[in-house]
Amino acid sequence: MIREELKLLPKHLWQYLRQVTGDDAYERYVAHQQVAHAGEPALTRQEFFKKRQDEKWSKVTRCC
Amino acid sequence: MPKTVLSKAMWLVIAIVGASAIGGIAIHRGESINAIWFVAAAICTYLVAYRFYSAWICARVLVLDETRATPAERFNNGRDFVPTNKWVTFGHHFAAIAGPGPLIGPTLAMQFGYLPGTLWILAGAVLGGCVQDMVIMFCSTRRDGRSLGQMARDELGPVGGWAAMIGTMLIMLILIAVLGLVIVNAMKHSPWATSTVLGTIPVAMLIGIYMRGIRPGRVLEGSLIGISLLLICVVGGGWVDHNEAIRGAFDWSGESVAWFVMIYGFAAATLPVWLLLAPRDYLSTFLKLGVVFLLAISILVLAPDMKMPALTQFIDGTGPIFKGSLFPFVFITIACGAISGFHSLVSSGTTPKLLPNERDIRMIGYGSMALESFVGIMAVIAACVLDPGVFFAINSPAGVVGKEAAAAVATISSWGFPVSVDQMQMLATEMGEKTLFARTGGAPSLAVGMATIFSNTFGKTLLSMWYHFAIMFEVLFILTTLDAGTRVGRFMLQDMLRHVWKPIGDVSSYPATVISSLVFVAAWGYFLWQGVKDPLGGVNILWPLFGISNQLLAGIALSVATGIIIKMGKVRFAWVTGLPLTWLAIVCTTAAVEKVFSTNPAIGFLSGAASMAEKLAAGTLPPDRAAVAPQLIIGQQIDAALALFFAIVLWVVIFDMLRMSLRMRSGKSVLPLSESRYVRTQLDPNLVTSSH
Numbered sequence: 001m002i003r004e005e006l007k008l009l010p011k012h013l014w015q016y017l018r019q020v021t022g023d024d025a026y027e028r029y030v031a032h033q034q035v036a037h038a039g040e041p042a043l044t045r046q047e048f049f050k051k052r053q054d055e056k057w058s059k060v061t062r063c064c
Numbered sequence: 065m066p067k068t069v070l071s072k073a074m075w076l077v078i079a080i081v082g083a084s085a086i087g088g089i090a091i092h093r094g095e096s097i098n099a100i101w102f103v104a105a106a107i108c109t110y111l112v113a114y115r116f117y118s119a120w121i122c123a124r125v126l127v128l129d130e131t132r133a134t135p136a137e138r139f140n141n142g143r144d145f146v147p148t149n150k151w152v153t154f155g156h157h158f159a160a161i162a163g164p165g166p167l168i169g170p171t172l173a174m175q176f177g178y179l180p181g182t183l184w185i186l187a188g189a190v191l192g193g194c195v196q197d198m199v200i201m202f203c204s205t206r207r208d209g210r211s212l213g214q215m216a217r218d219e220l221g222p223v224g225g226w227a228a229m230i231g232t233m234l235i236m237l238i239l240i241a242v243l244g245l246v247i248v249n250a251m252k253h254s255p256w257a258t259s260t261v262l263g264t265i266p267v268a269m270l271i272g273i274y275m276r277g278i279r280p281g282r283v284l285e286g287s288l289i290g291i292s293l294l295l296i297c298v299v300g301g302g303w304v305d306h307n308e309a310i311r312g313a314f315d316w317s318g319e320s321v322a323w324f325v326m327i328y329g330f331a332a333a334t335l336p337v338w339l340l341l342a343p344r345d346y347l348s349t350f351l352k353l354g355v356v357f358l359l360a361i362s363i364l365v366l367a368p369d370m371k372m373p374a375l376t377q378f379i380d381g382t383g384p385i386f387k388g389s390l391f392p393f394v395f396i397t398i399a400c401g402a403i404s405g406f407h408s409l410v411s412s413g414t415t416p417k418l419l420p421n422e423r424d425i426r427m428i429g430y431g432s433m434a435l436e437s438f439v440g441i442m443a444v445i446a447a448c449v450l451d452p453g454v455f456f457a458i459n460s461p462a463g464v465v466g467k468e469a470a471a472a473v474a475t476i477s478s479w480g481f482p483v484s485v486d487q488m489q490m491l492a493t494e495m496g497e498k499t500l501f502a503r504t505g506g507a508p509s510l511a512v513g514m515a516t517i518f519s520n521t522f523g524k525t526l527l528s529m530w531y532h533f534a535i536m537f538e539v540l541f542i543l544t545t546l547d548a549g550t551r552v553g554r555f556m557l558q559d560m561l562r563h564v565w566k567p568i569g570d571v572s573s574y575p576a577t578v579i580s581s582l583v584f585v586a587a588w589g590y591f592l593w594q595g596v597k598d599p600l601g602g603v604n605i606l607w608p609l610f611g612i613s614n615q616l617l618a619g620i621a622l623s624v625a626t627g628i629i630i631k632m633g634k635v636r637f638a639w640v641t642g643l644p645l646t647w648l649a650i651v652c653t654t655a656a657v658e659k660v661f662s663t664n665p666a667i668g669f670l671s672g673a674a675s676m677a678e679k680l681a682a683g684t685l686p687p688d689r690a691a692v693a694p695q696l697i698i699g700q701q702i703d704a705a706l707a708l709f710f711a712i713v714l715w716v717v718i719f720d721m722l723r724m725s726l727r728m729r730s731g732k733s734v735l736p737l738s739e740s741r742y743v744r745t746q747l748d749p750n751l752v753t754s755s756h
Contacts, residue, residue, distance in 0.1 A: 019148070020155040021346070023283040032142035048143070049281040050338065055144045057337040058555055058571075059211070060409040062345070062548040064165035064239050064400050064614065 025052065075115065082108025089182060089374075096369040097178075099445045103363060106186060106441045110434040113190035118198065118430040122423075125629065125637040126202045130423040133745040135209040135416050145209070147747060148418040150427060156418060158432045159349045160410045161197070162356070164507075164542045165400030165614075166440040168246060171447045171506035172607060173397040174455065175383040177375040178448050180394045181401075182441065188395070188402025189437030192644035196618060197407045198429030199625040199641055204412035205425060206739045211413035216624050216717070218738040219631065224720045227713045228620050229560070232409065234706070235613040236553040237584075239406075240329070241591035242606040243542045246505040248321045248596055249603070250535055255314035256496050256528075257535045258321070260301030262314070264540060265328075267293040268344035275346075276338045283346060290347045294540075298533050305496060318596045325546070326589045332547030333554050333581045341547055348541040355537050359442050359514060362521040370448035372455065377479070384460040384476075385504060386604040387666040392655040396611035401440030403644065405617025407433065420747065446513030447506075453483025454491065458509040461601030462502040472501055496528030504601040507538045553584045594699040597692045605669075609703060612655050612710050619648045619714045623721040630725045631737045638725075649718060656711035660704045669704035673697045 018024040026045050033042040043051065085105035089097065122128045139145040148156075173181040204210055210218070213232065217225025251257045271290040279285060305311055316324070332341050381389035386397065400406065411429060419425065447455060456476045457465075465472040469485045476483050492500045495512060503509070511534035518530045555571060558580045562569025570576050595602025622645035629638050662668030665675035673696075679685050680693045728734045 016149075016151065018284065020152045021283045021287065023281075026281050028146070029142040032140065032146070036140070036142070046276070046280045049276070052143055053337050053342050057341055057548065057551060059413060060406070060548075060552050061160050061414060062545050063161045063163040063404060063406040063410060064243070064545055064610075 022052075025049075075112070078108050079112050082112060086183075086186070090179060093374060096371050097374075098367055099363055099370055099449070100367045102178075102182060102370075102441055102445055105182075106438055109186045109190060110438065113194070114430060114434060117190065118194065118426050121195065121198070121640055122426045125634060125640055126199065126425075128202070128422045128425060129742075130421055131744055132422055133743040133747075134205055134419045134422060135740075136419050137745060137747055138743055139208070139417075145417045147420040150420055150424040153415060153418045153420065153424065154428050154432060157410065157415045157428050158435060159353065160414065161404070161407045161432055162352060162436055162439060163400065163406075163545050164243060164246070164538060165404060165406075166436055167443045167510055167538070168506035169398045169607075169611070170401045170440045170443040171510050172385055172459070172603070173394050174372055174444065174447045175376065175378050175385045175459070176390055176394055177379070178370060178372050178444060179374040180379070180390055181398055182444055184395060184398050185401045185437055185440045185444065188398070189433060189440075192618075192647070193403035193407070193437065194430040194433040195640060195644060196403060196405075196621055196625065197411045197433045198425060199629075200408045200621050201411040201415055201419075201425050201429040202422075203625060203628050205416040205419055205422060208740050209413060209416035210738075212408050212621055212624065215412060215628075215738070216620065219624060219627050219735060220717070220720045220724055221735060224620075224624070224717050227717045227720075228624075229556070231613075231617055231620055231710070231713050231717075233553060233556045233560070234710070235405070235610075235617050236549050236556070237588045238591065238606065238610045238613050238706070240546050240549045240553070240588040241595065242603070242610045243546050244322065244325045244329075244588070244592040245595040245602050245606055246507050247325055247539050247542055247546075248318050248592070249503050249505040249601075250507040250511075250539060251316065251321045252318040253315055253499075254497055254535075255311040256301040256305035256532050257539070258301075258314040258316055259304040260297045260532060260536050261539050261543075263297035263300060264294055264344070264347075264536065265340070267297060268340055268347060271347065272339045272343035275343060286343065287346045287350050290343065291350055294347060294351070294536065295533075298529060298536055301532055301536075302496060302528065322589075322592055322596045325592065326585055328543065329547055329550040329588075330581055330585045332543075333550040333585070334577055337551075341551065344540070345544050345548070348537075348544045351537050352541050355514075355534075356439055356442070359446070359517065360438075362517045363442060363445055366517055366521050368445070368449045368517060368520070370445060371450070372448035372452050376452075381664075381667070384456060384464045385601075386608060387664070388608065388655075388658065392651040392658070393608065395651045396608050396615065396655045398440070399611040399614045401437060401443070403615070403618050403648070404436075405614050405619070405621055408617065408621035421745070443510060446510055446517060449513055449516060450509065451481075451483065451487075453477065453481040454488065454512070455509055456481055457483050457488055458500050458503050458512065459506070460502065461504045461599070461604070463599035463601065465502075469499070469501060494527045495531040497531075502601070504603045506603075507535065507542075511535045511538065550581070550584060550588070553588075554581045557584050591699075594695065598696060598699075599689055599692075605700070605703060608655065608659055609707060612652055612659070612707060615648050615652045616710045616714045619645060619652060620717045622648065623717045627721040627724055628737070630728065631734065635725075635729075645718070649714060652714055653711050656707045659707045669700040669707065673700040673704070676700070 026048050029048055030042055085101050088101050089105055136145050136147040170181050213228045216228040271286045275286040379390040453476055465475040473483050473485050511531050514534040515527055515530035519527045558569050568576050595606050622641045625641040626638050626645055658667055660669055663671050665672045676693050677697050724734050
């Protein structure tokens with residue numbers, strides 16, 4: 001049991017790192033799009049990141 | 065049963081260890097004290113407060129409901145509203161709230177000795193800061209992720225809403241000015257620091273282009289390449305510094321650095337975010353988390369001795385870094401290390417859009433701030449491992465201790481903190497600098513402290529590399545706050561000016577962007593310039609002003625929170641946010657009144673301006689000071705008006721909240737609770753809690 005989990009640990013850490021940095025944000029978006037809005041056109045990778053960045057930096061995201 | 069007994073015993077042990085550590089710190093009066101005491105006191109305090117106080121607030125006051133869908137789930141669009149794993153959300157939230165404040169404030173507050181600052185960082189965080197962050201996050205989560213300003217308007221009324229909006233913008237102004245000043249004091253006449261920081265700009269742009277055009281959205285690759293390039297910049301800065309032919313080109317005066325900071329802020333606010341702002345933020349976030357982690361490990365491994373006394377004679381208000389007595393200025397100076405109003409802007413509006421489940425508000429809201437407060441404790445340790453004489457020599461402005469090294473060390477030694485010219489010279493050489501005197505602002509002394517800790521942990525060599533790495537790290541993430549702040553400040557300004565002249569509110573119009581950015585940069589640039597010109601260092605004026613403004617914003621947030629708790633029908637629990645609010649109101653008002661009206665010209669802005677005008681008229685000022693005196697006199701009068709305005713805004717919001725509460729108590733109508741309707745969560749609890 002513990003052994004199995006230890007084996008999976010590097011994979012989980014990698015997934016965490018990708019998610020916390022936003023590296024896999026587009027993949028998640030596409031997955032969401034397929035489930036929630038199947039058939040509708042999804043944003044391209046570039047459009048998605050542009051939109052996400054513009055949204056992020058138009059409000060307070062960094063403190064003192 | 066045995067399990068609960070075991071758990072009770074464990075918490076009893078944690079509580080006893082924590083209490084003994086705090087007691088040990090408080091009564092210790094020896095030559096030095098080991099840093100491990102501070103680490104133990106801090107960790108035990110956070111653990112006990114988290115386990116008991118935050119759990120109690122969540123269960124009894126907020127009554128978190130894990131079956132209720134969060135805004136992230138209800139408005140999930142896969143982009144900005146996304147239910148996100150709680151540890152990932154924790155990472156985002158912590159990265160957003162962790163700024164340079166908890167490193168600088170506690171460092172400056174060490175002029176009183178380690179004891180008052182340490183106690184306030186611990187008590188202020190667990191009873192004030194963590195509570196504020198958590199309760200505001202709860203309020204926003206229950207209101208579709210609305211911002212603090214919107215909640216103030218919806219719950220208290222238009223007066224509270226306007227006060228929150230204007231207050232936020234003014235805080236941004238002062239914050240950016242004081243952070244700019246910290247950069248100036250770290251970079252002036254330091255070719256190594258200046259060339260390194262300049263090098264980071266093309267690096268950021270390169271990564272921006274990479275993540276935009278070459279490999280869109282590959283954040284990890286881009287950041288990894290960027291971090292390596294940043295390290296090359298640090299080494300390259302050393303090469304520049306040793307190269308007599310070019311080092312002169314990077315030997316900038318304080319004024320030049322100030323211009324650089326202003327131009328940089330303007331550029332970052334007007335250029336597209338992907339080019340400079342966003343990539344540099346990725347780099348600085350990685351660096352920030354890395355350094356904080358490294359510092360924690362180093363302190364644990366090295367267990368350094370702290371040489372600062374528990375209390376210094378400066379608690380009477382005569383301190384060299386800033387004037388003013390222990391109360392209220394230790395609280396104003398520490399500011400964000402214990403409670404930061406700014407966090408309420410992230411806790412509302414941003415994090416609720418990611419929050420997977422209401423129950424995670426406790427860990428993310430309360431827990432992140434506890435961690436942030438721990439960063440403050442590490443800053444205390446890094447400042448106190450220095451010889452107090454060295455600490456004061458680096459941080460005391462030339463106008464207080466004298467321009468010449470010999471005069472400065474004589475003054476500082478006469479306070480009972482022995483230091484010699486040779487010692488300072490050797491230290492400067494070790495750190496790769498010409499001089500470390502009068503680098504007020506906290507960043508350089510923190511960098512010396514960190515370099516000492518790092519080099520002792522990872523090998524005694526390369527002290528100068530560690531120092532400049534630390535400086536780069538500090539400047540980089542101050543710049544993040546500075547340009548993100550300028551950009552947001554510009555939006556706020558446009559939003560306000562739109563009521564006067566519509567076209568200026570168009571955020572996509574290029575002329576409107578340039579004009580409003582120019583206005584905003586000029587506004588903070590004015591305060592920065594005043595600070596650079598001030599022979600007493602400027603930090604002595606700007607940091608207290610910043611502290612007051614930050615605590616004022618916390619006061620607004622706590623007023624909104626208290627109002628909401630009362631409207632929820634829980635007036636008997638209103639003290640949870642009401643007590644920290646009362647304390648902040650006392651601290652903030654006392655500090656503002658002292659800063660404005662004190663008859664001591666070193667503390668009061670008005671008497672400071674009057675005394676300078678008197679000396680100028682009598683012709684007793686030396687010519688270099690006389691030249692800048694007229695500017696400084698007007699500057700101090702503006703500072704006075706601002707401090708007074710801050711205090712008034714705080715009381716307007718408090719009275720608005722009290723008025724609402726009294727109306728409610730006497731059965732009159734008040735604005736309805738704007739909580740959104742209950743929707744049951746559809747998310748599989750395993751889906752959001754596991755890391756997939």
